[in-house]
Amino acid sequence: MLLRCHLKRALPQKVSCRFCAVMGKLQSKLKHSTYKYSRPDGFRDERIQTKAFQEYSPAHVDTVSVVAALNSDLCVSGGKDKTVVAYNWRTGNVVKRLKGHEREITKIACIHKSGQFFSASRDKTVMMWDLQGSSQPRQQFSGHTMVVTGLAVSPDTSQLCTGSRDNTLLLWDVGTGQCAERASVSRNLVTHLCWVPREPYILQTSEDKTIRLWDSRGLQVAHIFPAKQHIQTYCEVSEDGHKCISCSSGFGGEGCEATLWDLRQTRNRICEYEGHFQTVASCVFLPRALALMPVIATSSHDCKVKIWNQDSGACLFTLSLDGAGPLTSLAVADTVSLLCASFSRGIRLLRVDHSRGLELQEVAGF
Numbered sequence: 001m002l003l004r005c006h007l008k009r010a011l012p013q014k015v016s017c018r019f020c021a022v023m024g025k026l027q028s029k030l031k032h033s034t035y036k037y038s039r040p041d042g043f044r045d046e047r048i049q050t051k052a053f054q055e056y057s058p059a060h061v062d063t064v065s066v067v068a069a070l071n072s073d074l075c076v077s078g079g080k081d082k083t084v085v086a087y088n089w090r091t092g093n094v095v096k097r098l099k100g101h102e103r104e105i106t107k108i109a110c111i112h113k114s115g116q117f118f119s120a121s122r123d124k125t126v127m128m129w130d131l132q133g134s135s136q137p138r139q140q141f142s143g144h145t146m147v148v149t150g151l152a153v154s155p156d157t158s159q160l161c162t163g164s165r166d167n168t169l170l171l172w173d174v175g176t177g178q179c180a181e182r183a184s185v186s187r188n189l190v191t192h193l194c195w196v197p198r199e200p201y202i203l204q205t206s207e208d209k210t211i212r213l214w215d216s217r218g219l220q221v222a223h224i225f226p227a228k229q230h231i232q233t234y235c236e237v238s239e240d241g242h243k244c245i246s247c248s249s250g251f252g253g254e255g256c257e258a259t260l261w262d263l264r265q266t267r268n269r270i271c272e273y274e275g276h277f278q279t280v281a282s283c284v285f286l287p288r289a290l291a292l293m294p295v296i297a298t299s300s301h302d303c304k305v306k307i308w309n310q311d312s313g314a315c316l317f318t319l320s321l322d323g324a325g326p327l328t329s330l331a332v333a334d335t336v337s338l339l340c341a342s343f344s345r346g347i348r349l350l351r352v353d354h355s356r357g358l359e360l361q362e363v364a365g366f
Helices: 002-010
Strands: 016-018 027-038 044-055 064-069 074-079 083-088 093-099 105-111 116-121 125-130 139-142 148-153 159-164 168-173 179-184 190-195 201-206 211-215 220-224 232-237 243-248 258-262 269-273 280-285 295-300 304-309 315-320 327-334 337-342 347-353 359-365
Touching: 064 105, 064 337, 074 105, 074 116, 074 337, 083 105, 105 148, 116 148, 125 148, 125 159, 159 190, 168 190, 201 232, 201 243, 232 280, 243 280, 258 295, 295 327, 304 327, 315 359
Parallel strands: 044 359, 064 327, 148 190, 190 232, 280 327
Antiparallel strands: 016 027, 027 044, 027 315, 064 074, 074 083, 083 093, 105 116, 116 125, 125 139, 148 159, 159 168, 168 179, 190 201, 201 211, 211 220, 232 243, 243 258, 258 269, 280 295, 295 304, 304 315, 327 337, 337 347, 347 359
């Protein structure tokens, strides 16, 4: 134990040294970072990790607000620079840079395994884009009176649901761009929307600390989950549609949790994940191939990404992205990779490593 303490004091916590010249848009570095590892039996260890890190050309010139996976190679992101960027995260190349919004991009929703996606903005509009088309939006949806803060596509891609700080949800026909339904609930400042797979239901989080389940057939509230103590910032639904996660705002460890809910008949709270010290901004269900047990991941304004045992609530791994500022968005890129958007350091590519248990490594940035 004494030897390990001396070693930790002797080794630098953050070192960066180039070992090869810049090759086009790629710059490789050796990077040391500190992370905490937790085993299911409760054992905790702090390690210093040295790895090659690839710095690609940045996707944005300012804060990245949101990132989403379009397919196994491409992601779509948006930020304060008012641009929507399609990026090949495997090669580090910008595929397309799209301009049309007048203010910050707030949400992205993708039609997976296609080249189509939607962007929402503080300019109160939503735009539909097609990578195979021109650089102009394919469709524009205007109807909200305040910033658009929720965006979800129906499983059959025929409908789009949008939500806003104007307390309103709108249901759109994607083909015509016409608004089909409108619903408003007092004080329901929407923070996120997520469509339940293979169902007509839409999950919605709100600044009024509640989570609502909407029936898209008539756009009526079908269920309200028990209110939490803090603003609910984000929600995600499992692929089978049986469970969902919501995230809480907070500070100093008060609030700052993620919560697992049953979406079936009972619709009860199943588990809570506590350990962040600031607002939890995003959460995702991780692919089952990653571990023997089901796992989820969260990202927070405390600059940390955590992996959790979905069933027990135990934190299995914590990665600190030092200098990144608040982490704003998290997306599953493939079976072993995550994309994390940040306030100060663009988008970080994280990879799950099984060589010494379930570990998360920062391998690239753009």
